[in-house]
Amino acid sequence: MSATGTARPAEALSGFADVADYVALLKPRVMSLVVFTALVGLVRAHGGIHPVIGFAALLSIAIGAGAAGSLNMWWDADIDARMARTAQRPIPAGRIESGEALAFGVVLAVASVAMLGLFAGWLAAGLLAFTIFFYAVLYTMGLKRWTAQNIVIGGAAGAFPPMIGWAAATGTIGLESVLLFLIIFFWTPPHFWALALLRKKEYARAGIPMLPVVAGEDETRRQILIYSVVVAVVGVAPALFGFAGLIYGTLASMLGVLFLALAIAVWRKRRGVAAQSAARRLFAFSVLYLFLLFAVLLVEGMR
Amino acid sequence: MAAKQKRKGIVLSAEQRRRRRARSIALALVLAGFAILFYAVTIVKLGPQALSHPT
Numbered sequence: 302m303s304a305t306g307t308a309r310p311a312e313a314l315s316g317f318a319d320v321a322d323y324v325a326l327l328k329p330r331v332m333s334l335v336v337f338t339a340l341v342g343l344v345r346a347h348g349g350i351h352p353v354i355g356f357a358a359l360l361s362i363a364i365g366a367g368a369a370g371s372l373n374m375w376w377d378a379d380i381d382a383r384m385a386r387t388a389q390r391p392i393p394a395g396r397i398e399s400g401e402a403l404a405f406g407v408v409l410a411v412a413s414v415a416m417l418g419l420f421a422g423w424l425a426a427g428l429l430a431f432t433i434f435f436y437a438v439l440y441t442m443g444l445k446r447w448t449a450q451n452i453v454i455g456g457a458a459g460a461f462p463p464m465i466g467w468a469a470a471t472g473t474i475g476l477e478s479v480l481l482f483l484i485i486f487f488w489t490p491p492h493f494w495a496l497a498l499l500r501k502k503e504y505a506r507a508g509i510p511m512l513p514v515v516a517g518e519d520e521t522r523r524q525i526l527i528y529s530v531v532v533a534v535v536g537v538a539p540a541l542f543g544f545a546g547l548i549y550g551t552l553a554s555m556l557g558v559l560f561l562a563l564a565i566a567v568w569r570k571r572r573g574v575a576a577q578s579a580a581r582r583l584f585a586f587s588v589l590y591l592f593l594l595f596a597v598l599l600v601e602g603m604r
Numbered sequence: 605m606a607a608k609q610k611r612k613g614i615v616l617s618a619e620q621r622r623r624r625r626a627r628s629i630a631l632a633l634v635l636a637g638f639a640i641l642f643y644a645v646t647i648v649k650l651g652p653q654a655l656s657h658p659t
């Protein structure tokens with residue numbers, strides 16, 4: 302027997318992942334958005350939280366978001382393998398084993414909730430636990446493959462972080478933190494449906510019942526328009542309730558009108574290249590919209 | 605001779621060894637980071653009392 306015969310070729314082993322693969326499991330781009338919105342909630346609460354505790358709380362929230370991302374990738378590996386955009390993720394590409402991603406996600410989820418509870422209180426920790434459960438179990442395992450309303454209800458998971466930040470700083474749930482929740486909640490459907498209009502075929506092939514696939518593009522355009530009206534109004538609400546200042550109120554009004562104008566363009570342009578570029582413009586602007594609103598809230602909150 | 609060869613077990617490629625080393629270093633840094641974080645949080649939360657014995 303030759304030496305190569307007794308030594309198993311290591312190439313045959315899966316699970317030989319690089320550090321970058323574990324980072325990818327945490328969905329760092331989603332995580333950065335979670336940290337940013339949680340920071341806004343934390344700062345605006347004016348709870349007199351010590352900077353070190355604030356940092357530790359944000360880190361816990363970030364780890365919780367990463368845990369949810371890892372569990373999502375564990376469950377969705379079969380879909381990811383079928384879509385060009387996601388086929389190179391660590392699990393479908395075979396660099397990390399499915400069970401390893403599950404263990405990674407569960408350990409980080411438990412650790413993040415325990416840490417946040419010890420650092421900043423159990424209301425915030427409870428909200429974080431609920432958010433992870435909502436995203437990983439309710440959305441990923443249930444809604445996503447079952448109903449066209451998947452992202453409407455699932456959007457709540459993305460909307461919780463500012464409330465968690467607020468609860469970490471104050472130990473309470475304030476009206477303002479609920480408004481921050483509502484902004485992200487109503488922003489999510491038009492944001493994802495604009496993307497779904499562009500990626501309809503991919504979603505259909507992967508068997509995900511996104512609204513354009515199930516109800517058609519025209520119905521999607523109508524729903525985008527309805528939610529955009531709500532976003533434009535809710536976006537101004539922090540100023541109307543007297544939480545945010547004049548600068549925020551003015552900017553939110555202007556950006557809200559622009560959001561609505563782009564949604565109307567999506568609604569009117571239904572065919573060909575014009576329809577594609579209208580959806581692309583709304584998608585790109587929606588990201589900027591949310592970022593600018595929260596950035597101004599953050600700056601106003603730091604004064 | 606055969607027993608000697610069996611003990612060789614799994615032979616990692618240079619790339620796999622590099623990746624394992626990178627993972628080990630990353631894990632060490634993360635653990636060190638957490639040790640510092642928990643120390644800092646303890647000091648902030650308890651202040652000088654962190655050093656006093658319960659009576």
